Each structure stands twice: as C-alpha cells, then as structure tokens.
Amino acid sequence: MHLSSFFRSSAAVFSTSVLLRVVFLLYGLFQDAYSPMKYTDIDYFVFTDAARFISQGRSPYTRDTYRYTPLLAWLIYPTTWPGFWFSFGKVLFAIGDIVAGWMMFHILRSHQNMPLDRALKFASIWLLNPMVATISTRGSSEGLLGVIVIALLWAVLAKRVRLAGLLLGLAVHFKIYPFIYAASIIWWLDEDRIDQAKERKSKPKSSLLSRIISFVNSERLTLTIFSLFTFMGLNIVMYLAYGYPFLEHSYFYHLIRIDHRHNFSPYNTLLYLNSAPQGQSHPSFELERLAFLPQLLLSALMIPLALAKKDLPSTMLAQTFAFVTFNKVCTSQYFLWYMMFLPFYLPVSTLLSSRKTGIVALVLWVLGQALWLQQGYQLEFLGNSTFVPGLWTAGILFFVVNVGILGLIIRDVRAKETDPLRLKAAKKTS
C-alpha cells in the first residue's frame, strides 16, 4: 500500500498500531521465556507483586518501591490469575495507548478541523511510535496516565466539564503532576468558551469584585468541585483502606524524594553534592531547595496565564515540557508525558514549518541525551567517576536544549491568532 493511501484509512493506521503492540507483546513473552535478560519492565514486577499482595488481602505497599495509588494494583488484579493473565496489565496499558491515540485523532478531526489523512499522520506520532508501544508493552503504566490525560483534554474541549473534573481528579490521584493542567483549563474556561453564542455584556471598567465574580463562572466552579471531590474522595477511600502507607508512598515520597541516582535533571549533581554529609562541609546556599519555584511558576502559573486562551492543547504541552525540564528528577519515561501533546502542537509549529529549525532541535535533543547516556554508561558500567564535569555538563546541556525547544513552543503558541470569536475578549484582557 502506498504511504499516502495508508494514511487515508483510519482502519489501516489503527490496525497497524494494534499489530505493532501485539508483535511487541509476543516478542516480550518470547524474550522473557528464553532469556535471563527480561523484556518486561522492572516496574511491572512491582505492580504485579503489589496486585498479588492485594489478592492476599494485604497492602500493596508491602512491596518495596510501590509508589503508586492502590487503584493501579486493583486495575491489574487479573495478573494474579494463572497463565497468560500475567500479561493482562501490559494488554491494558497497550489498549490505553491506542484509546489515547484514538482520542488524539478525534480531537484533531473535530477540534482542530484537520482533514482525515493529516489527522491520522499526526496521531501516528503517538500511535505508531515504537517508543510508546515499547513502554506500554514492557508494562510501564505511563500509557494509562496518557489515556486519562488525553481524555481530560477531550472532555474539556467537548465542554463536558463534569467529566473533565472527574478525570482531572483521577489523573492527579494517579500521578501528582497533572494538577498543573487545572490552571490552564480553568483559565481557558471563560465566558466566551462556555457560551459563544451569548452576547458578552460589555463592562469597560469593571470593579475588582465584579471581575472576580465574573471569573468564578459556573463551569470553573463545576470543574473545581468535581475534580476536588474526585481527588479527595479517592484519597479518603484509599486512606481508609490502606492507611498511612498510602499517603507516604503515593504522595509524600514524591514530595520529599531526593534521587541521587544520576538522571537527566540539571539539579542531579547539586542534589548529590548537597545531600551527602561530606558535601555539606563546603559553603552552600542550598538553593536547590527552591528548585520547585521556577518549575511551578512556569508550569502551573505563567504558561497557563500567557497561553491557555490561545491554544489549550499546546499550552498543556508547554506546561508539561516545563514541568519535566525543570523537575528535580527526570528519566526518559517522563518524556512520554509531553510527547502525548505533540500531535496537537506540531501541525502549526516552527519545528515543522521551518525544516531547518525542526531538524536542529531534534538533533540537539537526541545528541543531548546521547551525550548524557554516554557519560552515564561510563559511570554505571565502567565505574569511572564522571559526575563532574561529564554528567553535570551533559545534564546542563540537555537542559539548555530543552529550554530552547520550550522557548520555541511558547513563542509559537503566543504568536497564534486568537480564536476570532474571542478576539474582542482577548483584547480586553491583555
């Protein structure tokens, strides 16, 4: 089949994406059965061990390093059944992937008014991406989070605010970071969005109070209430069922963790230096304690305020990108968090329209990682002390490359024509 006709058939794209995952899944079974080196992700053994503890009426936190909601272990409960059921979780994560891809396609078609083949091409960035398929078939739960986040985006765009609130609460319960989307969604949900047909009453010089009152519209209120209730409701249920370990492992751990193991984060070397007893002997301002400030200011406040009303999906991309780039811990599975928004942003991006910029950005992103991985390999397997300058420099370089790409994304979204329907409102607020 010719490539262009391939992307004209949604059946072809989706069955290929299914086939891709089936092949990966079967290959994984084969490798696991015949090689001491496992295809299956270590995390998957953590999940399935936790599910087994649940099936024995015990806490999933009996398993060391289970740092997730018990909901995840419950979701893959069938993995405790004998035989092929062990792979149930991987199948579930892979289905999650495909459903997420399907919703991407749907959003591209109906909310970005894209022709079928173009929408399929961009959805394929996710659907036919071997990295995405590998991650889910190896049994990492990131794909499951993907489907929740994309469903959240779809629900918001489709104005199903109650459903969106539910999904937002669920997503934050699953992995804390989606709370950053609350800001952009709430900012995006202004009067014009809710009822574009209704004539907006003109209030040239409104008082602060009336501004606040008009800000707190029913949709924003609904979203807040539904998400808070879902989030707190799930937490209360899990706390009642599993007690303090639930709070400790699914929340507190992520807030206080200082990972010393080398990772992509620019803070990595500094954290290692300043958390060790010997490292503290040198004078330090312990500025790494403030690392959350640039991260949260950008991802949860400034980017949503500046961009959300122009293009919600691309804003969420920028937010996630900023969150991951400025995070104190960063591993390659975090890249999946922003990758799921690429299909919405790329169609109108500088990265695609200026081929040179796109290629340079991609090459620098890959090179940054490759340089870091090379230093990491030297440390991890050869035992060379590459912490400084090697790993540190590589981490900083990769950070700078990411900041550059983030700058491009922000610039592109800022430059977007504001929705014509909302032009008047936008002028007023800016």
Place this chain on the structure above:
Amino acid sequence: MKQRITYLVRNPDEFTPEQLAVKPSSIALRKVNAAKEHRITLGLEELPDELRKAFNQWHELHIRWASESPYDAIPPFTSRVSPGLHVFYTPQKDHPDSLLCPLLKEVFGNGFVCEDPKETFIKLPILSERFSMSSSTQFYTRIPDLASLVSYFQSKICPLSPNSCKISASTLLSASYVDIDYDAISHTLIINAFWARAPNEENHWTETISLPGSQETIEIGILNNEPNPDPEDISFSGFLTVLGQDTQPKPTRFQTPTRHYPLSASSLVYKTSFAHPTGLHPTLILTLPTKHLEPPDTTCRLHAHLTLPRTLFIDKYQFSDSLFLSSHHITSLRSISGATDLEAPDWVVPQWGSAALFELDTPSSDPDPDQEAGRDWNITIPLHLRYFPPSNSTHTPLAVPWPVLFWACRAEEGTKMSVNPFDRIHLGYEALFGPKTRFMHIPPAASRNGNGNGRGRREGGGELVEWIDVPVLDLRKAGWVEVGTVGVVLVSFLGLCWVLFGKGVGEGGAGVKKVGKGKKRQ
C-alpha cells in the same frame, strides 16, 4: 577463672609424649606442630566495674572475629565466619542498651559507625524456632587486626591478673579467630581464641603454661584426630592434663557428634573476586574447581553466606526468575536481612549492612554439557552499589569480606551436637537451618602466587577481602557545580519569562516566521 587449652596435632606421627614436660603447676611444650584453641571462662565478678555494668544490661552477646588471612582448619575447628567483627546481640527486655556501641568502639577501635543497636544492628530472621538460643540482632564491621582489643585487655582486664595476662593478651594478634560470649543465664564471659598454626617460622609451639593461682584450673589437651568411627561423629585421641592435679599427661580417647563436620575432599577450595569493571553494579564471583564439587552426601546442598557492608546491597526481587537464577548458578536466595532498601544512598542507611544466604547450583545439578571436569565452576551474584558521599578523590575504596561457603547436610542427631566440647554456634547462618543440619565448610583459597592477583588487593588488607573502587563525586572539581546549576536555571527561567511576556516575541500573527537561533542559548 577457668582455662582450657587444646592443641590439635597436625601430624600424629611426628608427635611423641617426650615433647611434653609436666610439673605440678606448669606444663611445657617443645616444638609441637599443632592448631591451638585457648578458652578462658571468667565470672562476672572477675571483670572491671564498667564491663559488669554493661553486661548486666544485656541478655546475650556473642562476638565472632575472624582474620583476613586464610588459615587451614583442622577438625573440630572447621567452622568459619567471614573475616571481620561480627556481634550477635540479644537485648534484655526493658533494659537500655546504650552502653553496647560505646563499649564496642572502646574495645575494637573507633574506626566504625555504631550509634544505637536499635538502629545500627540488623534483625536476624530465624527460620528454626527450636534454635531458641539464637541471637536476635547482628552487627558487622571490618576489623583487620585485634591490636585495639589487645591493648584494651592489657589496660582494663590484666591489671587484676598476674603479669602473664599481658603476654597472653598479645598472642591474640596472631589468632585465626576469636570468640567472646556472654549470656545472662550463665553470667559468665567466655573468651575463645583459635590459632591454626603457631606464629613463628617453624609453626611449632614451644611454650610453658603455668597455673597463675591456686584457685584456678587449667585443663590442657593435646589431641589428634582419629578415623571417624560413626558417620556423624568425629573422634580424638591424645593426652589430657589438669594443671595442679595431674603429674603426668593422661591418655584419652573420645568421640562426639559434631555440627561442623570435616570435609574430606581437601582440594576443594573457593576463590572470591569481582568482575571488572565493577561499575555501580558489581558482580561477585565465587570460583570452585568443577572436578571436586560433588556433594559429600545426597542430602548436601551448597550454600554461600554473604556479609555485605551497607554500601553494597542485594535486590531480592532479582532472584525470583528461574532463568536468571540458573544463568548465575544460583538455586535460590534463601534469606536476606538488614539494609535492603533499593534506593537509599549510603549516608541515609542506618544499619551496618546486610546478610544473605544463597543456595547454589552445583555442576551435577546442571545439565550444561560444556561444564567438564577440570574447568572452574563460577557462581555469580549480582550486587548493587549505593551512592557514596563525595570526597576529594574520584573513587572511595570499599572492602568486601569473602563470603563463607559450606555444604549444609541432613544430620540424624541434631540435638546431640551441643555435647561436643568444641561446638561453635552463633555464626549468623546456622539458625537459618533446621536443628538437624550439619555443616561441611569449604576453605577459602590461600593466594596462589604471593601477592594474589594484584587487582583488588590493598596495602594492609588481608587476602580474604576484596576491594571495590566506588566512583564518587570529586569535590575538587565540584566547586562550580552549585553556582553553575543555579545560574543556568535562573538565566533559563528569566529567558522563558521574556519569551512568555516580553514585547516583540511572537507578535506578527502567523507564528511561522523565522525564529532566532540565539533562542537555544538562553
């Protein structure tokens, strides 16, 4: 004070009673080629106040120290522990144990971390309930020699005793292993030292043992091994003398069941090494000659007991897959206790480390055809390193004691083993087996060519210790890490703020216009 001294003659044909001269209160030995065990039993009232006060806090304390130099064992002294200082301790209910760590440091030197037994010591798993004698917690640290213990004895204990005390204390410097036992029920302190050979060129004992006072007794045995009469017994013949009572050596012959049974295949030894480069995931390699690696009995299983300082840890979850296990020649991870946190860096782990028991595959249980006689059988145990504190160098050396290897076999007469006058328990692993178990220890290999394999050896380190270079953050190069990181993050943040809110950025509508390349270098 009671003393018992036992010499185990290595070659009975070389020994004649003429080498002994017994007088009413002394015995003299001349050129006796033997292993020696010296056991001193002290009542609490014979100890200085500070010790008595400390002992009164505890229920049980068993100290096992073993030398880092390989020694050739001789029945009944075949049991082994990893080189270093092992402390097995059971607290007394409702008593503080604040004195234990300070005392250990005073006695054995300040070179180790011991804050509070509740934090530093690890809980021992006890699989066999009937071993109610087992201690509940364990501590380990590397102590290359006993110089500190000797000077402690000389300054704190010897002043109460005659002059010979200081001399016999100093002999501990050449001991192969030393045991110190106390328990609240017997209220006695037993110090037991073992020398595999005399510490001189000829390896001959030429010494005179005199009775220090009329209140005391010294029992002296000069024994040699006899062929084993019953399959689970060992037997001895020789001379016994009780100083002060006997005027000449009394011939003796006896047999006893034994927990630690001699291994007949004398050419079976093991070597320990690390696969190089060690990286952050060192692999411990145990090497044995395939030819001699046959179980001495069908009930025997090969085991390795590892004592790991906390910088090294075992990920127990790795050892569940049968393909993985058999590729490493491991049957199973039988037990693991102590610092098993998979993520914590070295400096946040409160315990001294961890102890693990592995059951190992043997060539016969492996159908692999290319493992022929004459080749080496390698068992590999994957380990992981914790992050170690930064220092003014690129690497920090880490000492890892050799594990002990033994066959654990079924014994018919488990309970009778304790009648053996040379029975040795509280070694850290025997409580992980049922009471009807006998252990046949495989000796570690003495280095073949003088200085060993060169790699992994250190000045002042013994042969039964392997060294790993742990890569650490080099503080000499880290001066600008803080300023650099904070500076880059700050500039990036401000640059992004400018892109977000600055005038002239992104204006112009299409958003697909030219984008400055300088953007990448914010």
